[in-house]
Amino acid sequence: xLIAIAALLLFALFALPFLPGxxxxxxxxxxxxxxxxxxxxxxxxxxxxxxxxxxxxxxxxTGTEPGIYTRVLSKEEKVEVTRxxxxxxxLEIDRVQVTIGELxxxxxxxxxxxxxVAGNAVIGRDNVVHAIAGDGDxxxxxxxxxxxxxxAEGTIRAGADCRLGISxxxxxxxxxxxxxxxxxxxxxxxxxxxxxxxxxxxxxxTAPPGKLPSKGLNFVPVGDRAVAPGAVVKEDIVFLYDVEVxxxxxxxxxxxxxxxxxxxxxxxxTGNIFSEGDIIIGKNxxxxxxxxxxxxxxxxxxxxxxGPDKIKSVVGKKAVFLEPDVTIYGxxxxxxxxxxxxxxxxxxxxxET
Amino acid sequence: MEMVVLIxxxxxxxxxxxxxxxxxxxxxxxxxxxxxxQRVCYQDIIDSEFRxxxxxxxxxxxxxxxxxxxxxxxxxxxxxxxxxxSPQKILDLLIAADYPHDKMEIIPINDFSSDKTRRILDDYxxxxxxxxxxxxxxxERGKPAALNDGLKKATGEIIIVFDAxxxxxxxxxxxxxxxxxxxxxGAVMGRVVPVNTRANLLTRLLDLERTGGYQVDQQARxxxxxxxxxxxxVGGFRREVVEAIGSFDTxxxxxxxxxxxxxxxxxxxxxxxxxxxxxxxxxxxxxxRARQIRRWSRGHxxxxxxxxxxxxxxxxxxxxxxxxxALLLFIYSIPLIMVxxxxxxxxxxxxxxxxxxAGLLPLLFVGAYNTFGNFAPFYQIxxxxxxxxxxRRVLLLPMLLFNYFFNTFYITIGFFEAIxxxxxxxxxxxxxxxxxxxxxGEVPKPVRDPHRPNGLSNSKxxxxxxxxPDSNGTGIRRE
Numbered sequence: 001x002l003i004a005i006a007a008l009l010l011f012a013l014f015a016l017p018f019l020p021g022x023x024x025x026x027x028x029x030x031x032x033x034x035x036x037x038x039x040x041x042x043x044x045x046x047x048x049x050x051x052x053x054x055x056x057x058x059x060x061x062t063g064t065e066p067g068i069y070t071r072v073l074s075k076e077e078k079v080e081v082t083r084x085x086x087x088x089x090x091l092e093i094d095r096v097q098v099t100i101g102e103l104x105x106x107x108x109x110x111x112x113x114x115x116x117v118a119g120n121a122v123i124g125r126d127n128v129v130h131a132i133a134g135d136g137d138x139x140x141x142x143x144x145x146x147x148x149x150x151x152a153e154g155t156i157r158a159g160a161d162c163r164l165g166i167s168x169x170x171x172x173x174x175x176x177x178x179x180x181x182x183x184x185x186x187x188x189x190x191x192x193x194x195x196x197x198x199x200x201x202x203x204x205x206t207a208p209p210g211k212l213p214s215k216g217l218n219f220v221p222v223g224d225r226a227v228a229p230g231a232v233v234k235e236d237i238v239f240l241y242d243v244e245v246x247x248x249x250x251x252x253x254x255x256x257x258x259x260x261x262x263x264x265x266x267x268x269x270t271g272n273i274f275s276e277g278d279i280i281i282g283k284n285x286x287x288x289x290x291x292x293x294x295x296x297x298x299x300x301x302x303x304x305x306x307g308p309d310k311i312k313s314v315v316g317k318k319a320v321f322l323e324p325d326v327t328i329y330g331x332x333x334x335x336x337x338x339x340x341x342x343x344x345x346x347x348x349x350x351x352e353t
Numbered sequence: 354m355e356m357v358v359l360i361x362x363x364x365x366x367x368x369x370x371x372x373x374x375x376x377x378x379x380x381x382x383x384x385x386x387x388x389x390x391q392r393v394c395y396q397d398i399i400d401s402e403f404r405x406x407x408x409x410x411x412x413x414x415x416x417x418x419x420x421x422x423x424x425x426x427x428x429x430x431x432x433x434x435x436x437x438x439s440p441q442k443i444l445d446l447l448i449a450a451d452y453p454h455d456k457m458e459i460i461p462i463n464d465f466s467s468d469k470t471r472r473i474l475d476d477y478x479x480x481x482x483x484x485x486x487x488x489x490x491x492x493e494r495g496k497p498a499a500l501n502d503g504l505k506k507a508t509g510e511i512i513i514v515f516d517a518x519x520x521x522x523x524x525x526x527x528x529x530x531x532x533x534x535x536x537x538x539g540a541v542m543g544r545v546v547p548v549n550t551r552a553n554l555l556t557r558l559l560d561l562e563r564t565g566g567y568q569v570d571q572q573a574r575x576x577x578x579x580x581x582x583x584x585x586x587v588g589g590f591r592r593e594v595v596e597a598i599g600s601f602d603t604x605x606x607x608x609x610x611x612x613x614x615x616x617x618x619x620x621x622x623x624x625x626x627x628x629x630x631x632x633x634x635x636x637x638x639x640x641x642r643a644r645q646i647r648r649w650s651r652g653h654x655x656x657x658x659x660x661x662x663x664x665x666x667x668x669x670x671x672x673x674x675x676x677x678x679a680l681l682l683f684i685y686s687i688p689l690i691m692v693x694x695x696x697x698x699x700x701x702x703x704x705x706x707x708x709x710x711a712g713l714l715p716l717l718f719v720g721a722y723n724t725f726g727n728f729a730p731f732y733q734i735x736x737x738x739x740x741x742x743x744x745r746r747v748l749l750l751p752m753l754l755f756n757y758f759f760n761t762f763y764i765t766i767g768f769f770e771a772i773x774x775x776x777x778x779x780x781x782x783x784x785x786x787x788x789x790x791x792x793x794g795e796v797p798k799p800v801r802d803p804h805r806p807n808g809l810s811n812s813k814x815x816x817x818x819x820x821x822p823d824s825n826g827t828g829i830r831r832e
Contacts, residue, residue, distance in 0.1 A: 020748040030745030031551045034564070036630045038425075041451060041524040042399055186399075236536035254536040274535045276578075290398055290534055311401035317393040331399040 044186035044331050045169040048133040048151020055098065055116055062100050062118055077113065084119075107141070120154070131165070142177070156187070178324070182338040188308070190328040192340045229264070242277065254289065265300075279316070293317065297334075301325040358706045361697050365709060368694035372726060375687065378680060379729035382573035383736045392576050395532040396628045403456040404530050407509030407592065410461045411499040415517040416469040417788045418634075419461065423477050423484065425521050426459055452526040454483050460506055461517075463488045464499040495782070496585075497601035497608040504592065504600055513589040518788055520548060520632040521587075528629040529589045539594055539621025540612065542571065543587035543629030549789065552637045557749055558756050559635040559642070565734035568741055571625040579677035580617065581625035585609025586633075594621065604774075606781050607652025614660040617678065620669040637789045643763045645786050650685045650767025651774070657682040658775050688761040689768045 015022075024030065043049065055061075058071045060079065069079045077096050084101035087093065092110040097103070102119040105111075111129045115121070120136035123129060126143040129150070137154035140146075146165035150156060153171040158164060160177040167184045168174065174187025227233070229246030235253050242259035247266050254271030255261065261275045265282035272289035273279060279293040285303040290313045297316035299305070306312035306329035314320060314328055318336040322328075332338065408426065412419055461474050463486060474486035487506050489499060504512065511530055515521060525543065532541040544567045550560045574581045583590065585608060595601075598615050601608040613623055636642040664670070664678045701707050731750050738747045774781065 017751045021750070021752045024745055024748040025554055025557065025752070028551060030743055031557060033548045033550045033560070033632065034546050034741050034743060036522055036546055036632060038520075038522040040522055041527070042396070044399055238537050254534070256535060256537045271536070272534045274537075290400065292395070292398065292535075294392055311399060313398040313400065315393060315397050330401075333397055335393065 044167070044184065045151055045171070047131065047149040047167055048169060051114060051116065051131070051133050051151075060098050060116075064098065064100070066100075068095065085117075089124075102136075121152075125159075176322070176340045178340055178342050180340045182332070183335075184331070184333045185338070186331045188311070188329055190322075190326075190330075190332060192322045192324050192326045236271065247282070260295075288312075291315070295319075296321070299323065299326050299328075304328070306330050358701070358704060361701050361704075362706065362709050364697050365694060365701065368690055368697070369722075371687065371690055373722065375680070376722070376726035376729040379733045380725075382577075383569055383729075383733045385576060386569045386573045386740065387736055389576065391572070392578075394575075394626055394628055395535065395624065396528045396626055398531050398534065400527075400531060400534070403453055403527075404511050404533060405509040406452065406457040406511050406513055406526060406530060406589075407503075407507035408457065408459045408513045408515065408526070409500060409503040409507065410459070410515050410517055411464055411496045411503070412461055412466060412470050412474075412517045413464040413494075413499075413785045414466045414468045414470060415788065416466075416473060418518045419470050419473045420477075422515060422517055422519055422521065423459065423461065423474075426526075427477075427481055427484070451523050452530075457483060457526070458507070458509060459484045460503050461486050462499040462503045464496075465490055465494055493603050495603065497603045497605065500608065501600045501603070504596060507592055510592060511589050512592045512595070514586050515631070516586045516633065518634040519586060522631065525587070525629050525631055528626060529587075532624045532626060533589070533591065535622075535624070537620075537622045538624050539616040539619075540583040540590040541588055541624045541626055541629070542581055542583045543626050543631055544568075544571070545584065545587055545633050546630055547635040548632035549634050549637060552789070554749075554752065555639060555642060556635050556637055557746065558753055561734050561738065561746065561749060561753060562756070563635070564737040564741055564743070565730065567625075567627065568737035569733050572627050574677065575625040575627075577673070577677075580613070580674055580681060581623050582681060583609050583613045583616075583623050585612075587629065587631040590616070594619075604778075604781060605652055605655050606648050607656050610653055610656045611659075614656060614664060614678070614682075617670060617674070618660070618663055618667050634789060636786060638787070639759070641787045643759070644784055646760055647763040647767040647770070648784060650764040651770040651781070652767075653682075653685040654768050654771035655774055655781075657686065658771065685764055686768060688764040692761060692765055 054073050058073055058079075060071075060081065064081050066081050066083055069081065071077060071079055073079075073096065079098055080095040081098045081100070083099075085097060085099045085103045087105040087109045089106040090108050092112065094112050096113040097111065097115040099115070099117045099119070103115065103117045103121040105122070105124045105127055107124040107126055109124060109127045111127070111132070113130055115129065115132040117132070117134040117136065117138070121132065121134045121138045123132075123138070123140050123144050125141035127141060127145070129144065129146045131146070131148040132138060132150050134152045134154070136152070137157070138150060138152040139157045140150075140159055140162050142159035143161045144159070145163040146168070148165045149167040150164060151167075151169045155173040155175065156168060156170040157175045158168070158177055158180050160179055162177065162180045164180060164182040164185065168182055169186040170188075172188060174185055174190045176182075176185075176190065176192045178193075227243065227245045227249050230248045231246070231250075233249065233251045233253065237251065237253065237255055239255070239257040239259070239261070242261075243257055244262040245264060245267055247264040249263075249267050251267070251269045251271065255269060255273045257275040257277065259275075260277030260279075261273065262280045263269070263282055263285055265284050267282065267285045269287045269289070273287060273291045275293045275295075277293070278296045278298070279291060281287065281291070281297075281299045281303055283300045283302050285300070287303075287305050288307070291297055291299075291305060292313070292315045294317050296319040297314055298321040299314070301323045302325045304327040305314055308329060311330040313330055314332045316334045316336075318334070320332055320334045320338045322332075322340045324340070324342065410422060461484070463471050463474055471488060474484075474488075477484045478486050485506065487503055489502055492498060492502070500514070511533055513526065513529055529541050529543060532538050545563060547556060547560045547563055550556050571581050590612065594616070595612065598619065602611055605611045616623060636645055661679065661682055664682065665675055667675070670678065698707070731753065734753070735747050735750060738744070773779070
């Protein structure tokens with residue numbers, strides 16, 4: 001009997017650590033496969049498209065009669081539908097706004113809920129907007145802050161000192177004034193300007209036409225720390241250290257740098273630029289492909305990334321700084337700080353500071 | 354006799370050192386994944402230009418699954434002809450679907466199938482001109498030989514490989530292809546997620562192993578710029594590069610590990626893309642698993658014997674890369690080292706020679722190792738589950754003990770087979786893993802679990818990240 005009890009006890013002690021696992025195995029409380037969204041694709045205009053779809057599914061459209069409705073969007077919300085909307089100074093709006101015509105707000109208006117505008121939207125100075133989708137153009141006054149996202153089918157003009165939230169995307173141009181901050185922006189093109197808005201500027205420079213870089217066998221790893229001005233490099237090239245590329249160098253291929261990469265004024269790259277360190281692109285430079293850094297990207301004035309018929313990306317993990325008169329066709333993203341900076345402030349605004 | 358005892362003691366100390374190194378490796382990777390800065394992945398890039406892809410799918414008697422993977426790949430694509438070239442239209446199309454038909458070809462490789470695989474592939478080829486089956490009924494059998502024939506037929510700049518049981522999601526082709534914009538990248542590896550986890554205890558334990566292997570181990574190696582491994586499926590490589598280095602060696606069973614090291618030794622980099630996730634079917638019977646792990650061990654050790662020396666001498670790799678590469682190559686030797694150490698310690702015990710070192714410090718050291726070192730892999734898997742937002746499945750961790758003994762046995766057999774291969778030069782015979790999916794059954798459709806902290810398999814993938822317009826359908830998120 002004693003032996004049987006001892007054996008039972010031994011078995012229990014052996015089984016005890018496995019007990020929670022056995023229970024989970026039997027109950028299958030967490031037995032489903034890890035979730036993969038089978039429909040997942042990247043979309044820089046995700047927020048605006050998704051919000052419009054929600055409104056449409058809640059029967060809001062240009063034919064909706066003005067009034068106040070209570071509808072379930074992602075949760076139950078009060079939705080105010082107006083033909084045209086004008087908001088005076090210092091108002092605080094707590095309803096989702098659906099405007100079939102134009103929307104104009106004065107200074108210091110606080111929109112605590114999402115806004116949809118079928119026409120153009122003109123937001124005054126120092127407004128706070130939770131999120132706004134427009135089928136026309138959207139103009140943001142100086143100092144306006146967006147908490148979440150902005151999406152326009154037309155052009156977005158952001159005045160000086162605007163904060164563009166998590167995402168600002170445009171079906172046409174995205175014009176950024178000085179000292180605007182952002183995380184993700186998309187436009188065809190994105191233009192940076194010195195004034196309150198960059199409106200009225202020409203479309204800016206365009207990167208040179210080139211072929212899709214498709215080098216397979218002949219990248220050249222080099223240990224050089226500088227490329228002489230005016231050189232022409234006709235291969236994909238990998239720099240193993242920090243490197244400084246002289247003015248006017250033309251790369252007919254892609255660049256990879258294991259350290260920081262400085263491209264002086266007037267450099268042309270027909271391929272992509274990848275770097276493990278900072279990427280600094282000088283004035284009047286043109287890059288046909290992507291610019292991708294695990295640290296900071298800084299692009300100086302009159303430089304262009306990509307061209308009107310191509311969508312390319314500028315990715316700077318820690319920061320992206322854009323000086324005035326930069327033109328980017330496509331997408332810019334950073335996990336850290338994105339900002340338009342003045343050319344005069346180059347030293348104090350440098351990524352190192 | 355004294356000499357024998359001395360050798361036994363030296364071996365035991367050697368084993369302790371090896372285990373200590375691997376424990377430190379596990380903890381370092383895990384802590385780095387938890388607390389250090391993560392490198393941004395190339396999948397953040399949005400591009401309107403598409404590289405030419407050839408998608409190779411080796412198939413041997415795959416009538417149960419052949420149609421499903423082709424359906425998924427076909428529905429993932431859209432017709433690119435007659436499209437207005439304006440950027441807006443291109444963007445809309447980019448958003449609407451994944452990859453243009455005229456930039457891709459799907460080459461299912463029918464490798465000596467005797468079931469309905471051939472008929473299924475011909476049926477698809479008749480409907481879709483970009484599906485170009487390759488029927489092989491002569492020459493060598495097996496995946497490496499099939500891939501070599503596929504490479505000869507392929508015209509794409511980039512080759513992407515899937516196994517036939519895989520369920521590729523809509524955006525995966527672009528996610529893999531985009532990494533090749535980096536001129537230094539030779540191959541890309543995505544993440545594999547088991548789809549049949551509910552089947553039984555084995556599938557649940559394999560799910561845990563996969564989670565630890567990808568979410569922590571591969572991602573940490575990518576973060577640390579070490580050596581993520583190309584795994585042979587859910588991944589891609591540059592066609593010209595692989596052709597130039599002689600395609601796949603049909604004598605080896607681990608053509609993926611072989612390719613990893615051949616690329617590295619020529620200066621190319623391997624990238625791990627955690628966001629490029631794809632479902633696979635894991636073995637549901639212990640017999641199938643035994644054959645699989647034995648084959649992996651045999652193939653991996655064949656690669657180790659071949660590349661350990663060149664790896665350590667390579668001018669293209671840093672010291673850290675060489676260390677990581679060596680530890681990766683030795684990984685399927687550890688079970689044998691452990692088995693020998695157990696026999697060794699028993700021998701020393703019965704010889705009365707177990708006293709190797711004396712004093713408090715070694716005692717504390719052994720105690721510390723017993724506390725922390727033994728649990729390093731379990732800790733890694735637990736953290737990986739945490740990162741995936743899966744919580745209750747970590748309760749199964751102690752049961753991995755059974756897998757440990759099981760794997761040790763079959764990996765050891767595989768090791769000896771690799772030694773015989775090396776000395777005899779015999780040809781290896783490829784054996785395909787059995788499929789368990791029902792031919793007419795539905796593809797399992799996992800659902801988002803609202804009770805999980807994130808309900809997602811990749812902690813970076815939130816609706817915030819500018820993607821996934823259909824997954825939750827809401828653009829409204831509160832601060």
